[in-house]
Amino acid sequence: MSTDPPRWTTPGDVRTAALRSWNSGELLREATLPTGVHPRRRALKHPTATQLRTNYALAAAWAASWEPAPRACSLEHVSVGANTIGANTLPAAAVFASAGDEILFLGLGREAASFAELFRRLAGVDARLSAWAMLRPLELLKYGQDALTAARVAVWFAENPAPGIYLRQLSLPGVHTKFVESHRRLIDGMLAVLCPERPLGGRNYARRHGFRTGPDRVRVRYLDPAAAPMVGMDDLEMTAAAFAAHPMDIDRIITTENLVNFLALPPAPRTLAVFGGGYGFEGIRNAAWLAGVDVAYWGDIDTHGFHILDQLRSHHPHVRSILMDAETLLAHRDFWGREDAPSHATLTRLDDFENTLYQALKAGTHQRHLRLEQELLRWDWVLARLP
Structure with a gap:
């Protein structure tokens, strides 16, 4: 028979539930544009008649913890035990008349007031961005004045889809291009609301927003010094056009995303x-x-x-993957990290083993949002498995 004390709802439990609503952005949305969620009744698990009889002192202490009612909420009560030990009036629900009351209960009134002012000013930049603020209210609160600056950039991008200048030439009062470079995701999130039809994918941020960019460049290392064009000229950078136009007298290529790995690859014929x-x-x-x-x-x-691998095979179908297998993943559990924005794309160019691992990553089979960065692999493991 269990000797654990009864688990009845505490004010802290209600606070935890209210915090979930805050952290999801729901409370700020409801405070700004109510949808009828409030008044909200948060039911309390309270002592039963049997528990009153066997744990009366504990039940009385629990009821006292709810009196007086916490700030900005009212309590509903219920009568318990009338037919056994006598009627006892106990709290049965915490009721919040409005989202504003639930915010005050959390002690976040100042933050909510800041959001309301930011929301007003954001709508002043462009009324359509009110929809973005409703999608990401905590992001607006987090970035504050920077979100308003990002909004000005997003509006300019929307009005100038093909500016034909270099990003460094962008002339918006009070906006440095370094700001744009460090707030790309924020700007693109707003632009997705302003121009939902515009594709925002692609690696080169400036290029996909219509700015001029320099030519693509390729950096290569000859892992076989004898194959280099000249003695000592084993680490070169060139334009993509030059790379494409001049076949190199080699048998194998290893392409990697990480610069340190690129530099550390051992000699190979x-x-x-x-x-x-x-x-x-x-x-x-x-x-x-x-x-x-x-x-x-x-x-x-x-x-x-795996998305990059799939896209690379759209140009070169014979490309094979290395060190991107379940064995490598499971051998490096200590280095598992988090992928903040996983891809959910349908990939059609993976082999069966690659696709099985890709599906496991999407499903969170081993760990939700799992990521193992290539630079974290143990180098002895790498050297033993390089082709």
């Missing part, structure tokens, strides 16, 4: 290392001569790593 940098395979996609070369791709073990 007639092998070229290529630095990709995330979705940056644009530099090699037009190199038709790769069709006659063994090409290996080494990326992070996360959904985006």
Whole structure:
């Protein structure tokens, strides 16, 4: 028979539930544009008649913890035990008349007032951004004045879809291009509301917003010094056009997203290392001569790593993956991290083993939002498995 004390709802439990509503953004949304959620009744688990009889002192202490009612809420009561030990009036629900009351109960009135002012000012930049604020109220509160600046940038991007200038030439009063570079996700979130029809994907931020950019470049390392064009010239950078136009006398390529891994790859006969940098395979996609070369791709073990592999195969179907398997993932549990924004794309160019792992990552089979960055692999493991 269990000797654990009864578990009745405490004011702290109600606070936890209210905090979930705050953290989801619901309370700020309801305080701004009510949808009828309030008045909200949060039911309390209270002592039963049997528990009153066997744990009266404990039950009385619990009831006293609810008196007086917490700030900004009222209590509903119920009569318990009338037919056994005599009627006892106990709290049965905490009721919040409005979202504002639930916010005051949490002690977050100042934050809610700041949000209301930011919401008003954001709508003044562009009324359509009110919809973005309702989608991401805590983001507006978090970024504050920076969100208003980002809104001005997003509106300019919406009105100038193909500016044809370099991003550094953007002239908005009080906006430095470094601000744009450090708030790209915030700006794009607003732009998605302003221009829902505009595609926002792609690696090169400036290019996908219509700005001029320099030519794509490719960095390569000859892992076989004898294959280099000149003695000592084993680490080179060139335009993508030059890479595509001049086939190299090698048998194998290893392309990797991480610079340190690119630099640390060991010597190998007639092998070229290529630095990709995330979705940056644009530099090699037009190199038709790769069709006659063994090409290996080494990326992070996360959904985006497999997405990059899938896209790379759209240009070079024979590309194979290395060190992107379940064995490698499970051997490095101590280094598992979190992928903040997983891809949910349907990928059609993965082999059966790759697709099984990709589906497991999407489903959170091993861990939700799991990511294993390639630079965290133990180097002895890497060296033993490099092709």
